[in-house]
Amino acid sequence: MIHIENLTKRYGGLTAVDDISFTVRPGTVTGFLGPNGAGKSTALRMLTGLTPPTSGTATIGGRRYADLPNPAASVGVMLDATAQHPGRTGREVLRLGAMTIGVPDTRVEELLDRVGITADEARRRVRNYSLGMRQRLGLAGALLGTPRVLVLDEPANGLDPQGIHWMRELLREFASEGGTVLLSSHLLGEVAQTADELVIIGRGSIVAQGPTEELVRAGGTVVRAEDAGTLGAALAAADIVTRESGAGLVAEAMPEEVGRVARDAGVALSELRTTGAEGLEATFLELTADTARDKAVA
């Protein structure tokens, strides 16, 4: 549904987005992950026709966003929840959107209800909204036109844990009904549980992409045994690289492989699991390490 091909944006000598390509399929949630300043927002602005790319193409359903008639009726976009006129009420912001898209005012009330903004809060000016409420308002604005595609930049920013859980459910439901979701985040934990697919970007370039499941497993296997010495030796003999970690031994192999080696060596295991999100976190930091700002510190 979303197709990005060799997309590049240069500002003078700075390459903000460097030749990125990926596809987002209908029925999936794709997380666009990267540290601050990695080029996520620039890429999403190019996708939605707000920033002209230096080269490459970005299409949604086979067409450039700027060529879509009444695009908000097909693609829901929220690029910056803070970019709202502070003097408008929440309801007024949605009314303007509804008027442009051509949906009735009743749709505004439905959406306010859907994103959990009460009638009382909707009457207040956006100036008085917390970041979390602005995110909910922005999401309501994206959903106004009953789109089949959602493009959201850092939608979980400023949401409390309940809010994050709520948004996760909403996006999962949207995707399970055939919708396409692309959301960006700089926090791995936020997207790992929501996204089916991940695209990891660091300093403008894609450093890894694939199913979340696979990237999680790529983090390695945590294995523990009372007889750690024998286990370590057996793994080494099987050419499996290991390292010590607080949780136990981390083997760079799949759990089934590690289990087989342990069985053959006759070692009883007390723990065997993929490193999960923490492993992905390590992978994420490692993949973006030479691209992150705090290189020296990391």
Place this chain on the structure above:
Amino acid sequence: MTTLNDRPAHRDAGSAELPQVAGVPFHRLLRVEVRKCVDTRAGRWLLVVIAAATVLVLAATLVWGELADLEYGAMFLTATLPLLVLLPVLGIMTATAEWAHRTGLATFAYEPRRGRVVLAKALAAVVLAACLVAVAAAASAVTLLVDTVVHDSSPDWSTDGAAVGGVLLTLAIYTVQGVGFGLLLRSTPLAIVATFVIPTVWTFAGSLVEWMRDVQPWLDLGLVTEPLTEGRMTGEDWTHLATSVAVWLLLPAAVGTWRVLRGEVK
């Protein structure tokens, strides 16, 4: 609209096709842009202040002026004096709003054909300006009636059509000029300063510098609109007006629009 729920319109998860929808008609964009000018306190107050200024000018002439022999047309022209100063501000604020609060991100995502949004903004400013002119016209009528009651005379409704037409055209020019400067500079204070200071400096420079004295009648918007508002335009006056409008209205508006069309919305 039949699809009011949040579910994607079609459930065929594998389809990469988007539903066929019609584009956003221009009248909707225009309505939205007019509404954006009146749905915040700042916007509403600007309109109230402008309307109040015309009423105040009329009240002042009624109290202190010699109105006994004033006909309707002259009264109306008096009422539009504050509009000449304030309508450019209305135009500016219509144009700059999207950049002051970065709402352009949403506006141009809803309608990526940015030229249509720019046109809707310019027209919205003209529509609101027309409403304010209507207020001035009505207030002038009331003032005339009050005046005739006070002086126990009969109201003189005669109007100089050419002068009124000239003032209306001048007001439209000033309003759109404000939109142009707003689009070009994207900042309300900057654009206000530019709209008022540049012509003043220009006129002042014209009185000092020899060669500028010759181009002044062609390029001084205040000077060229003088015969227009007095309803005595001649052939040469029209060419003077055209050149001034080209330089002070079309040029900034064109460059500003070009920036909007080509630039990045952040």
